[in-house]
Amino acid sequence: MDQPGPGQVAQTPTCYRHSDRETYIRCQRCERPICPDCMRSAAVGFQCPDCVAEGARSTRQARTAYGGTRPTRPGAVTQLLIAANVSIFVLVLAAGGVGSVLLSKLALVPLRTGLVIEGRPTLVEGVADGAVWQLVTSMFTHVEIWHIGFNMLALFILGPQLELLLGRARFLALYLMSGLVGSAAVYWLSAPNSLTIGASGAIFGLMGALLVVAVKVKGDVQSLLTLVAINLVITVLGSSFISWQGHLGGFVGGLVIGGVLVYAPRRRRTAWQVAGLTVVGLLTLAAIAVRTLTLT
Template sequence: MTQPQFVPPQPPTPECYRHPGRVSYIRCQRCGRPICPECMTAAAVGYQCPECVAEGVRTTRQNQGPYGGARSKNPALSSIVLIAINAAVWLATTLTGGAASWLAWWLPLHPVGACVLSSDPSRYLPGAGAVACAARDGLTWVPGVADGAWWQLITSAFSHIDVLHIGLNMLALWFLGPQLERVVGRARFVALYLLSALAGSAAVLWLSSPDTMTLGASGAVFGLMGALLVLVIKVRGNVQSILIWLAVNVAFTFTGGISWQGHLGGLVGGAIIAAILAYAPRQNRSRVQLLGLIGFGVLIAVLIVVRVLQLA
């Protein structure tokens, strides 16, 4: 006699919770219940059921984003302004000599100063200090952050020489910036951009050779990538596309001779900032976010000051 084979019970076919009998493999992004096409509403990531949409409307203040902050009427405005500033600095540098322009030496980030030829600042004397540089004619001392040129920590993020460099950075900013401003609001987006740039500068001070020169908005742009990754994880979205884009940029960083230190600092900084914004409790959210951003800014400042004291 043949023994009867055990057939495991099959899981029930998912049906729309509001319309029994309608098979649906789409689930609400927030509560996870199956919903049919008639019941689904497109959200920032995936779809939501009518109850979750109503709950979101009830708990979200009018004209307020999901992480606090007023919704921008034009989410691309901040990115347009940032692109315009970068373009203006690049144009001024190009018109005054490009790599030989004084802007190309006073605006980028120098951990320590450099002794350059007065007639051509693209040529310099390695190892010459400020005193030795001042003792010879035809030479000029260009200060670094350790010499008091603190402005370079932020102006370096708006400085470019090569047209391809600024083109790629501004293209990435144009694609990433409006998406993030639409979610976090204008003030938080600007804070994200500038703090990511400072985090990149701090990483350059600590991880790069003191006699290097670093410039470009890549640190801030990588901060936007890190922030977008955290926000996608927060809503349990598909991170595959952002990870692929990030991997391509990381590969280009190491194969193209670009400052990986600034990219790493910006990426980590942007991820931390996004975590502060996204995971702040709903109660007193704005206050927690503000204190978190101030605390992170103070941490960056302390790291910079400690490193500058070592270099000095």
């Protein structure tokens, strides 16, 4: 640092971002003066905001085995999904539960049908009549405590594992798209006047994807197959009140989507995954469109 000459007064350094603030603290990286408001803790000393931002851009983020950004809080997306399901469950109960107007709006009804709503016969619009949101909202809707209890327990167990393996964005895509494929299967295979709710399609999609991962890494496939078999038996035995269509569609969707995410070539993996998911999404939407034409 230059020393002041005879007759000169040493100038007090000021923050490079706040010229009216005197400071004797300097950034450990670029050595510019920084005031307390601009100090950012670093491995050694403090850095200025510009150097911190530049370091974040130049530091490569840790990636999962299948291309996603490794989550710092595994299970965060799972917790949000559980919160969404529970919130809608509470809203449906508050609105009257079975036979409420809200349930008739959120549940998947393939075609306009008459239902008893709040004690009165009411004509309820279905997906084929324009209520396409039901394909998604039905995935988050429950009305029985045992139903949401089993589904959220399964999500709590399976979700964080896949979230850590795939990354948050890919896990969320797997969950939502598996649920949508399950809804499409319900739309095609259920009676036109049926009413279907529940996250089971998405949950079965997680099981299918986890099975794909186990096969890829030569893991404990036997245990997963046993889990799938148990759920299959429960679905068959309870077919009078359980949507086997949603379970089947979600599981197949999970297998396909899991295969796209896990077996995508390492070179340009993200591009391959996006292309594969786009194809699955377009085929699902095409199936929904064709079913709508057959119903109307």
